[in-house]
Amino acid sequence: xxxxxxxxxxxxxxxxxxxxxxxxxxxxxxxxxxxxxxxxxxxxxxxxxxxxxxx
Numbered sequence: 001x002x003x004x005x006x007x008x009x010x011x012x013x014x015x016x017x018x019x020x021x022x023x024x025x026x027x028x029x030x031x032x033x034x035x036x037x038x039x040x041x042x043x044x045x046x047x048x049x050x051x052x053x054x055x
Contacts (some may be wrong), residue, residue, distance in 0.1 A: 011046050015027045020049055026054065 008027060012020035024034045 006031060007035060008050075009035045010050070013047075016047050023047065023051065023054075036050075 010020055010024055010027070027034050
């Protein structure tokens with residue numbers, strides 16, 4: 001039986017740092033472990049897609 005993975009890597013841009021922090025808190029609330037969040041300056045697309053997946 002495969003165990004369900006409850007870990008994610010959160011990537012964010014400098015302008016989305018506050019949103020990333022809120023998203024990290026939300027993921028932790030649902031017992032989803034967040035690896036070290038990474039600021040890679042690639043824009044808000046990744047955070048938007050992640051937020052959509054959680055909705």
